Amino acid sequence: MSSLIIAIVETGNAEPLMQKAKQAGSTGGTILSGRGTASSSLLCLLGLGDSHKEILMTLVEDETMDAVWQTLCTATQVRGVLAKTGAYRPKNASSSSPKGTYELINIICPAGYADDLMAAARKAGAGGGTIIEGRGTANADDLLFFGSSLVSEKEVLLILVQTEQVPAVLSAISALPVLQAEGSGIAFTFSIQEVTKLGK
Known part of the structure; x- marks a missing residue:
């Protein structure tokens, strides 16, 4: 069994964090x-509140999960958020969050729509989020242009919320x-x- 560790950090910090994770297993x-999304609508309108982010994802086996997690949690020179999910059940009862x-x-x-979705999510109680740029995958009926499929540009919005906030946020964005x-x-x-915060 394995777990997925996700770290959202400032640009330039994901690679050093990955090196620490490798050293730990x-x-x-x-x-x-x-x-990252702006913390207020005024900052968003002025284009001053956004910050560049890097998202590190690493899949870790159960045997090395504790070592990798503890190593990343103690990376105090890196600011951001760290989360893990999967089949892992930690043996240590102490944790930074329930x-x-x-x-x-x-x-x-x-x-182009992720900021609008984030604004609706924030009104429903979410704090902030992270926007990732992407593209759709080509389908057989996609428009061909000089032999290449033209696919639509996409954005992925990631929002970490408490479980009880999920219904309200999903209802607002849908x-x-x-x-x-x-x-x-x-x-x-x-x-x-x-979940734990980095850069304490």
């Missing part, structure tokens, strides 16, 4: 680029017009086993 991971009380909401939407058309986007969640 992780075999590797993936680093994605994203941006287990099973957080969920990660994942929203895939057309490019009511937005951008998600009303068929195939326009999808939202799903998965439970987070443990």
Whole structure:
């Protein structure tokens, strides 16, 4: 069995964090680029509140999970958030947060709409989120242009919330017009086993 560790940190910090994870027993991971969302609508409007982020994802076997998790938790020079999910059940009862009380909401939407979705989620009680740029996968009926499929640009919005906030946040975002058309986007969640802040 294994668990997925996710770290959302400032740009330039994911690689050093991955090196620490490897030293503790992780075999590797993936680093994605994203941006944090502004903390207020005024900052968002002025374009001053967003910050570049990196998302580190590493799959860790149960045998090395405790060592990797503790190593990443003590990386005080890195600021961000650290979460893990999967089949792992820690043996140590002490934790920085109660287990099973957080969920990660994942929203895939057309490019340019993630900020609107985040604004609705914030009104429903969410704190902040991270936006990742992406693209849709090509289908057989996608438009061909010079022999290449043109696929739509996408954004992935990640929002870490307490479990009791999930229904309100999902209800708020699903009511937005951008998600009303068929195939326009999808939202799903998965439970987070443990959460801790980095850079204490």
